[in-house]
């Protein structure tokens with residue numbers, strides 16, 4: 001059976017771009033219209049792996065995705081970063097003054113807030129993904145609506161770009177996780193140098209600092225810490241932490257100690273640090289047309 005990769009969005013979305021860069025140009029994707037659907041596709045075995053955005057350098061973390069990964073016991077088997085270039089597009093011949101509504105994925109709209117503050121006559125409407133709104137505007141020949149999406153989406157669906165590079169900070173980057181329902185389903189057998197963990201601690205003076213000191217003692221370099229509320233227990237938090245390391249044995253030893261110190265410790269996955277690969281990608285790289 002050919003391996004299927006669940007993505008949020010359709011062909012021409014940023015998730016699609018990631019799937020093609022990570023798995024190869026002829027990757028077989030399962031298009032899902034929400035992150036919940038992506039997870040369902042994995043847990044029901046419809047897809048073997050998935051790509052899921054987790055944070056953006058302008059808009060921040062996608063917190064519900066941490067909960068989805070955790071609650072469904074998904075494994076993080078890789079990560080991939082891409083530079084994100086946002087463009088405003090409409091059917092050919094339209095001007096920005098003609099546009100009354102702009103549709104896109106919520107994270108995409110957040111990344112362009114500053115641009116739209118100059119156009120108060122435009123209403124921003126959240127939608128499933130960047131590419132599907134571009135497709136719909138094209139199919140309906142909408143005269144007063146526009147989409148925020150990639151240049152690839154404009155090319156795929158025959159739209160004209162009214163303004164390019166409209167994201168607030170030019171070095172806009174999104175980090176995506178590669179997920180699987182089982183640990184065995186790894187795609188790359190290279191030894192891991194990054195890990196994502198989650199822990200919950202008793203809330204007492206200095207408990208988080210003691211846990212972080214263990215990471216430091218074992219030379220684990222923390223690249224991210226995210227607190228997420230524990231839903232059943234108001235004002236209690238789970239900490240999601242990413243670390244990079246040179247020696248996997250040090251990671252294993254640190255986890256043995258953290259296991260004892262915490263109420264709950266979960267290793268969400270060990271994988272290859274994707275930032276090293278980003279350094280070699282040109283800023284304008286995008287999905288080639290099929």
Ligand SMILES: O=C(O)C(=O)C[C@]1(C(=O)O)C=C[C@@H](O)C=C1
Nearest residue numbers: 013014015053105107129130174
């Ligand atoms: O709508 C898309 O094209 C997506 O792939 C979704 C998504 C996201 O989930 O953050 C991906 C990257 C960008 O940061 C904006 C939107």
